[in-house]
Each structure stands twice: as structure tokens, then as C-alpha cells.
Amino acid sequence: MAEAARTMIVMDSGTSRFQLRAGALIRSNDHILIHRALTDNFWSLPGGRVEFHEAGAETLAREIEEEIGCKATVGPLRFIIENFFEFAGRRVHEVGFYYEAELLQSLPFHETDIVHRAQDGGVELEFRWAPATLVGLDRFDLVPAPIRNLVVTNPAGIQHFVKRNAA
Secondary structure, eight states: OOOOOOOBOEEEETTEEEEEEEEEEEEETTEEEEEEETTOSOBBOSEEEOBTTOOHHHHHHHHHHHHHSSOEEEEEEEEEEEEEEEETTEEEEEEEEEEEEEESSOOOOOSSSEEEEEEETTEEEEEEEEESSHHHHTTSOBSSTHHHHHHHHOOSSOEEEEEEOOO
């Protein structure tokens, strides 16, 4: 049986875009794993766009295996962030689900170096560990912005935030 076509949940309308994303909170040695495309000047939590007929946790398991090369246990949903921002000439409305996750194989740990590189389609990604403190995370433009405080405070339960960047 042929594999069904994979389609990300993304909708474009003129210069606006809606997308559904899942991100992973992967921790080690009081640090959090972050990644970015080499062409970007900002960092985010590992993950990717959710595909049709795929739950957010399934997205993370797939993305982690594709980008990091190992399986992961995806834990509970922790944060939902509705993020409104501009990127590449588009006004973007992104809904992000952020889950605790644990790699089933350890990723190298280094406090200052890139620990992993991967190709995602035509995009080159780099991964590194960032200190899970406000001072440590201030060194990175980690988006969406509410993630910084949530990573540090690690509040109980599921948190929901709406972040609007000034136009």
C-alpha cells in the first residue's frame, strides 16, 4: 500500500498564514534544547508543523526522529501559545502546542557548542543546549517570547498564552 501524501496544517490567504506547530521541551543538566535554521537569527524549541490526521504528540515523535535521529517519549502537554508575528513578508497566526519530551538516546551535551546539525528539506538546522535560566536564555532570541519564562518557571498544569507582536 502506498504511503499517503503528507500535508502540513498550513493555510495561506493573501499575505497572511495560519499554521499549527508542536514543540518539545527537552531538558538536560539544567539546560533546554533549542534549534534554528542557519538562515534565521532567532531560536525555537525543536518541533515542526502538525500534519493532517496527526496529533501534536505524534508530530513531535516524528520530527525528533527525522531531525535528531532518535526516538523520543513525548510527555504531557504543558503550554499552548497563540503567536501572531510577521515573517518573510507574511502576517502569521501560529498555534503552538508544547510538550515535555525525553530522548531515548542521549544527545551530546556541551554548554556552548552546537551539538547536532540536520537537514530538514532544503533547510539546514543546528541544535544546542541553552541554560534554563532567564540570564542564560537572554543570550538567545528564543521565540515565541512567552517560552523563556515558562521554561524557567516550569509552572504546573497546562498554560495558555496569546502573544501579539507589534505590527
